[in-house]
Amino acid sequence: MSGEIVVIAEKPDLAKAIAEGLGGGSRQDGYIDCGRHYVTWVFGHMLELEAPETPWTMAELPISFIPWSKKPSPDKMKQLRIIRDLLKPAKSIIHAGDPDDEGQLLVDEVIEWAGSRLPVQRVLINDYNLKLVQRALATMRDNREFAGMSAAAEARGVGDLLYGVNMTRAYTLAAQAKGYQGVLSVGRVQTPILGLVVRRDREFEAHTKGFYYTVTGQFQIGQHAFPARYQIVDGDPVDDKGRLSDQAHARAIAAAVSGKPARIISAVTTAKEASPPLPYNLLKLQTDASRKFGFKPDQVKEITQTLREKHRLITYNRSDSEYLSDEQHADAAGVLAAIGETAPVLAAPVKRADPAIKSRAFNTAKVSAHHAIIPTEATADLSKLSDGEQKIYLLIARAYVAQFWPTHQYDQTDIVLEVEGRRFTTRSNITTRPGWTTLYKNDAGNEDLADDEEVLALDLRALSAGQTGTCASASADQQETKPKPLYTMATLLTDLTRVAKYVRDDRLRKLLIEKDKDKAGEHGGIGTPATRDGIIATLFDRGFLIEKGKNIVSSPQAREFYDALPDQAKFPDMTAIWHEQQRAIADGSKDARSFVQTLADYVAREVAGVKEHGLTIKTDAPPCPTCDRPLRRVKGKKGHFWACTGYSEGCKYTAEDKAGKPVLIKKEPPSVSVMHKCMSCGMGLVRRPSAKKKNSFWWSCSGYPDCKQTYFDVNGKPDYSTKEKTA
Template sequence: METNVVENPMPEFKLYVAEKPSVGKALAGQLAKRTPQIARSGTHIEGKDWAVCWLAGHAYQLAEPDYYIERSFPDAKRGANGRFSWSFDHLPLLPANDEWQILPVRDKAEMIGTVRKLLKRATVVVHAGDIDREGQLLVDEVLEDLGCRVPVKRVLPKAIDEISVQRVLADERDNRDFARMRDAALARGRADWLVGMNYSRCVTLQARDSGSSGHVSIGRVQTPVLGLIAARELEIRNFKPVDYLVLTAQIAVQAGRFRARWRPKAGQAGIDESGRLLDPAVAAMVHQQVAGKVGRIAEYRDEQKNENAPLPFSLDELQRLASRRYGLPLDQTLKIVQGLYDAQLVTYPRTDCAFLPSSQHAEAPEVVRAVREGFRNTELAAKLAQVDTTRKSRAFDDKRVTAHHGIVPTPKVANLDSLGREERLLYDDICRRYLAQFMPPHTYRKVTVRVDIAGHDFTASGRTTLKPGWKELCGKTDQAAEETGPSGEKDDEANLPAMRQDEPARCDGLDREQRKTEPPARFTDDTLLEAMVNIHKYVTTPQVKAHFVAMLEKSKTGSEDEAQGCGIGTPATRHTFGPKLIEVGLVELVAGKKKAKFFAPTAAGLALNEALPKSLMIPDSTAVWDMAFAKIEAGEITLEQFMAFMARQINATLAEIRKLRIALPNLGQPRSPSAKTGGGKRKTAAKGGKSGGGASGGEPCEKCGKGTMQLRNSTRGSFYGCSNFPVCKHTAAA
């Protein structure tokens, strides 16, 4: 009798591949409650039937142009540094869809090796990358390159608190459902490579034909940022001041006196498009008609209002506050808060979201206890009496959390004595914003008045604090409501006398103050970052402006697809563009009042702004690409169709550049911002001074296409490294 032999199926072994070590360790912590942990290393944690590993960023990079030049131009000659010399003959660089090559990042060999080893045992892989496009691609490209042949599931980690992780593990999806998100990320990476590699080479070679030296770096975000700085400089240089008048009446009512500003009515003569009074004759007429006359209180509103606490910090907002309040450069703020994250004192910093998962509300008592303990015997601890963790502010909203939530303190108690001055300042700010979520609203009395005298309107408003609420902890913030007039002047008085509707009001005098319009200010770290986030303010194309506005609004409401962010650049990269433009000699820092530092274009930067096609200097391509990426994710177009569009764009723009005369004065002497301040005086290598970024090789990085190769020194000798470090870790022999 024949016996059927049934083989025992292979026991399930799940491999979770995370993007960040913190996420991987949080997943492992919950998995270990099911079956205990049995092994651990610097790259993974393992249980009996599971393992978790992490990648800590992209493990692969796009191959450099030399890879494609070698295959397309077998007779091309290499220079002394072993790389092919730049030549118009090699342009355009347009790899076919099946020719794109990725290579392992040098310092990720151990992590890739860990995935390879664990993949041999896995029966199921769980993709646990960030829930944005890059997070999808980051893990997918590793699995694809290593030839993963087992089913791949997808989980969507948004936070690493216990409840959030439990929910994530219970919600496995099919990773194939996210293939189009991966394609959108591939499209973004390849398109940025095409722009950086093709245009940087073409512009550099064209400039050399006009007698310029050095290398020119072109990028989808970097070059429009130069465009912003150059346009602002030209606006300042072409500015012509305008004299205008501000009229303020002294108003007397039964209970006292107050000042009220004249507001012109529609169609009033002598007024410019900004509502400013230009004609002194009109001022004289108003004075004649109202001085000493009795009118009435035409409108009177006395309201009690509540102002909710500001949300926790996103990286952009924290960087802007640190720039204004402490004068910290953007990159230094990121470095400090990254250090606080590494010390497990705050949550992940590179976020463009200010909201928090609802599940984290359960952690609030533990976090508040940790902050109380860390700040014991300090001014902050004395102000925590009103903190009530049963309150749930608008910050706790799952629908508004994107790939990463707002920056908040963790339940770890800080040793403040071990923190540097700037670390403590930022940690203090982060804690206060978090604690404010559990404090009462700021309550104030708002009085608004309109006085009608002889047919002329005068307005005033007053604001009086009734209960400080969260402001007792945070003080005055950027979110404090202030009424301003057409010239930006503050219209509030601390108090207004009591009055009533239709009460008589007498004008006891009219002050006529002569003012001059002022040119716009150059960009600082703070305002340049604000401009990149709110780029719609600087866009004229209606469709593009509408797209950027929509992206910004979605980022505020926090729909899941807004993990992609808004504006130009990302929270992780926006701080790099100003210093990068300085390094390549297109922008410099100039001193202002009170030690302020402002970005101004160099002669070469202005010349480049003037010479290049407008399409490269404006941010429109980011919007066009974003719309295309959304269509890729929706299945309306394919990756191949987008790359065909890019090929047409590259060819057309290269042809346009070849017709230009690009003369860039003094280019070839790149400068670097002070390594200490990011905004101090610089010494160029030509003057024998030291530079925080090292002497420059000048050539754009062939790995990322964004940085430039800078000469650096180590104990092993000199080498060239990308100025975009640590985002890009490309090096080359000196």
Template sequence: MQLVIAEKPSVAQSIAKILGATSRKDGYTEGNNYIVSWCVGHLVELAPADSYDEKYAKWRYGDLPILPALWQYQVSSSTKKQFDVLKKLLNGSRVDSVICATDAGREGELIFRLVYDKAKCKKPIKRLWISSLEDTAIQKGFENLKDGKEYDNLYEAALCRAKADWIVGINATRLFSVLYNQTLNIGRVMSPTLAMICERDAAISVFKPEPFYTVHLTCNGFSLIGEKLKDKAQATAILTACNGQDVLIESIEQKEKSEKPPKLYDLTTLQREANKLLGFTAEQTLQYAQSLYEKKYITYPRTDSRFLTEDMESGIPVLAKATAAFFMQSAAELPVNTAQVIDNSKVSDHHAIIPTMNTKGLDVQSLPHGERETLLLLAIRLLVAVGDTHRYSETVITAKCGESVFTAKGKTVLQDGFKTVQKLYKGEQEKEDKDQALPSIDQGEVFTAKAEIKEGKTSPPKPFTDDTLLSSMENANKAETDAERKGIGTPATRAGILEKLIKSGLAERKGDKKTKYFTATHKGTALITVLPEQVQSPLMTAVWEEKLKLIERGELSAEGFLLEIVGMTTALVKTYEMIKGADTLFPSDRESLGKCPRCGGAVTENKKGFCCSDKSCGFAIWKENRFFTAKKKNVTKSIVAELLKSGKVALTGCYSEKTGKTYDCVVVLDDTGGQYVNFTMEFGAKKK
């Protein structure tokens, strides 16, 4: 039998239906010589630092850098049951080969391979590589299974990425947290992204608006505009010289121009448009798209391509007509220029995101709001992308009044083209056309001018939205001589990075319901202030992303890349020196309950207990401390404060597990500096 392993139960059900493996068992289905099971996200992950040595449970500067010689992996406790199911199936005598059917991308490959390796399976692997969960796509995929060895490099790149993030994240986070006495999350992609936000914040804060002046001449129903001037006196002089005077039309230049339809969506452009038009965050858009994919309404969303492949060409006209039903009753006259969305050379793992034929006849209003709007965006983009070119005539008039030159621009639409279709979508807001419609004018004509001065002010840089920040991440350090983008993160990971910045307290979203923008918190700004260039540099991270792509293509060894990461991390730990005045950069926002008996630092409260603010110290009184919970007493701030002040605290009504009665006692702090804080009891009263 063949064992098929999907990424999620819902995907496994779709595959099982096609294969006829519909007999339900515990954790899998079987039938027709197939067993179909599933992962639940990352069943197997890189083990935490304390798995290598118990001492790493505490964050100490002296233990850094932590660099595993032999990497260890662990099974998540919450998903151990499903892993055990897969392990038994993988090594069972009934199974002679395995089909990897996880999502067809870097992370999907990693999810499967870690389970396969952890289970110590050696059976041959086939790979299902599809871009849609439509029945026909699944059938075709199983008819054309790939040899698993073809994706060894993809797995190497995925595992290398995970290890690199572990090395940088574990060591840099511990280094800066210990040095500056608070948790400071550092990430290979997260920190450069935060640096971009801080740089934009700084540019906005130092910006000072400067006035500028333009002289406008009104002539028989059209306007001529002079150059922008910083000097108001100069503008006033031109106004005086031109008002009521003759204006000579020196030249009239007409050009026919065209605008091609926009390309189809990849994940990043979909996220950007959904943020700009609908106010969705990047993470929300990814969730909506993933749900639509699993419902078989759209193709695979985690793609960086904006084109389709040649084998899809014949089906696009039918799909476009079906999709058009969302917006119009009849699509008979709808232009479908399929060739302009086809380019095999620009499709790597997956083609652009488009609706599937499963949307034919769909009541789109029945979908949840986020999914509905995301699907409509994808639908209108398909229709627009295969639409006709937008053509227009542009007229530029140059005129002279006295010694000053003025210009006017006009635009006449010759063929609306794809913009006719674009207007069918309620969210597509056309930018106001600043070019006026010009009357019929001849070269050499003379008009009498009515002049006026209009004052404006220079505008500050705009804060990042999800839309513009994703764009900056995608195009970070794009080399002028290199056509290939050097972005940071991947389409599949960028949304998660933005959310992690917020959850870590390093950045926040502000603004109204629809338009929200990113700004760094005080903590985030302080962190970028103390981070060395190599950690926060988008350039270095962008280069690393390119090297991961080279590993995928088999053009670079994973070992060489990791040695580079190890070298940078080791140098960081050994050479970094604390920034002076860190107390003002990282003031503690937590109430001090007293001095730590070990190092004299401040003891503050967190979710799990009362800990020394110096993480390298290790002193902590946990809220779920067995000594207190056995007596049915809660560890409160007042109890901890008294213990720190006098070394003991009187408690009443303590429960005895042995007798079931209660008693009063004095609890004494008996700390010996070990892994756990100890307590003893003194009795001054009899049991009741």
């Protein structure tokens, strides 16, 4: 190996793009030989934080992570060794992680693990377009400028592990003491997501039906008949949302205007146009796939992974961006042709697409670490893909094709009328050119894509101010107040991008929104596109979230757990606090160790509270037949069995397990002899059967566990001449 410069890319696709930017090279085992440059890659975190191997007991908590250490992930050791061997004879390194703090850490930690002291340059690439890659390689910076980003990412990773391990163990152990069977997992992102669902469920259930009123007039102006809605003014009785709240008042308005002359105060028609929906990022794709096909987020991520890695049909699939670089516009003809060949159902729309159209999606300034998920120029036989792969590819492809269709154009007419001194308004939208909306008529995106006809129901463009007519009739309609609907997977995913609105502290809310100021589609979100689906899947696996029809609701145990948690754990405030502190780490005004130490102090206080007060949580654990404490299912060397949670208090009851249920046999309390006393403490002895030998017995002190004295049995009596060894 003789490459003078080793380039470490965050993923194989980026390594390939960099190799092409360097003029091409030959693929080797774990790297690409480009002559003077060797281009290698990582895939995800190659190193993992080491969690101390301690038993799951309260006595071991809190677990310290200071100082923390990392170890190679076993399945990534081969690639790590390749990178280390490439670095040994090299003269310098190019760091090609994604241009965000996590991408910075991914490569920095590998360089540190390899023990390299070579000079490192940083290249920032968020688009694999050849010209952009070459431009980035020509404008590299010193990697030391980005040390703060790496430290911030490391602090967050250590903090998440410290917080999750300690809080999960503390709450789980406290719950298990009450007979709880599962794991009460706690996480900085996971638990606030659970909190969103619990609070939404309770708000829905606590809703008290109420009513408000709308007044609608049916107007006849010349040849035009149309409805219009009454506009509320000061003095009208309204509810907290500004809606009419008094039925008699609403009826009085309707009676006052019904059959009376009406005059148009203003009639304004404005030509409008709407751009096509932006291409997908992962979260928007997961949301649409859930709404249209019922796919779970982790399913969508797996399908896109296959479409990308196996079929090479789409670009990077875990993107949080909905935009493309300006340079990618030059690829339009090739990508469109590939779509038409791969998906015959889209062949006609592709033919009508105009590669010269440049939609708002092409905006380099809005591309983050990645660009939107779009089709590649690779082709395949769509019929040979799985049903899920076909559906997801067609969604991605349709969104891309729409970028090259004309905008949707329509005339918007706003009418204001007056009758008996009261004003009514209405709006009408009339399509003048369907444009890209034709592609979305069939929302599944797989038929009737060539139909341009629009059914128009109402056209008020001919109306003008000053025209008169009649309010033919009016009605005061009672409307029922409704709570926010229960979550669906689609609405939950959408809410995760804007959880800042649920933060109670104004300053923290602004911090969370500020975190996403450069991310289109994120408005104070929690989690990342790459992690949200896994977190939601964990909540389902733990039994915290359950499906109820199309809705996602919290389980009874989730609500019990929620009520036992401190507010800081179940609201998204912590993510905002962490963002502020990690921003300070990134700019050098705070260090990672002090952040972790502050968090460790907080966790220690929470754990101490759990130790002192336990956990108030209801369980359906069966009671111990001996002492009435709850039983808990335990895995032993020979399989599962049930044991009393009062073991440490002296109850040693156990029961066999059958299909996950205990075989309950009430054990009579041992008979304490009044004749035979312990020679050590004077307490009565208990004659017990031997577990190892049939028809054999031994004697133990009834003062156990304070006195552990035992005796052999001789003809039904304790043998005081020879004492057994005590435990």
